[in-house]
Amino acid sequence: MQPGQLVRVNLAGLQAEGVMFQAAVTDAVGHIVKQTSEQPPKYLIKLLFSFRGVSEVEVPADRIHADKKLEQGKEKIPAHAAHEWGTGNQGPSSG
Numbered sequence: 001m002q003p004g005q006l007v008r009v010n011l012a013g014l015q016a017e018g019v020m021f022q023a024a025v026t027d028a029v030g031h032i033v034k035q036t037s038e039q040p041p042k043y044l045i046k047l048l049f050s051f052r053g054v055s056e057v058e059v060p061a062d063r064i065h066a067d068k069k070l071e072q073g074k075e076k077i078p079a080h081a082a083h084e085w086g087t088g089n090q091g092p093s094s095g
Contacts, residue, residue, distance in 0.1 A: 001043060001064060005032045009045055010063040019054045032064075 001007070009028050011021035030047040033056065041061035049055075 001032055001035070001061070001066070003032050003034055005066060006030075007032060007045065008065045009047075009057075009059050010065075011057060011059070014057065014059070014063075016057040017054045019052045021051065025051070 007030060009030060011025040011028050012023045014021050028047055028049070030045040033044040033046050036042045036044050036058050042058050043061060043064060045057055045059050045064070047055050047057065
């Protein structure tokens with residue numbers, strides 16, 4: 001994993017800056033900023049969206065997955081992922 005690399009991260013159950021990410025947040029898209037720990041390996045991820053103002057999170061390496069489709073531009077990032085999701089932290093509602 002390299003700085004600037006586009007990745008998908010599983011944030012379910014993690015807490016950052018007072019925000020607890022719900023179980024539904026399993027496929028967030030972001031870029032690696034830097035490695036923050038070697039043992040256990042952790043990385044600072046800059047998300048392409050924010051949850052309640054949180055746009056950077058420290059994530060264990062086992063929750064980070066490189067996404068070849070995103071890197072090659074074959075998959076488009078949903079429009080809702082590019083803006084603040086408001087006061088909720090589970091993503092856009094379907095109702």
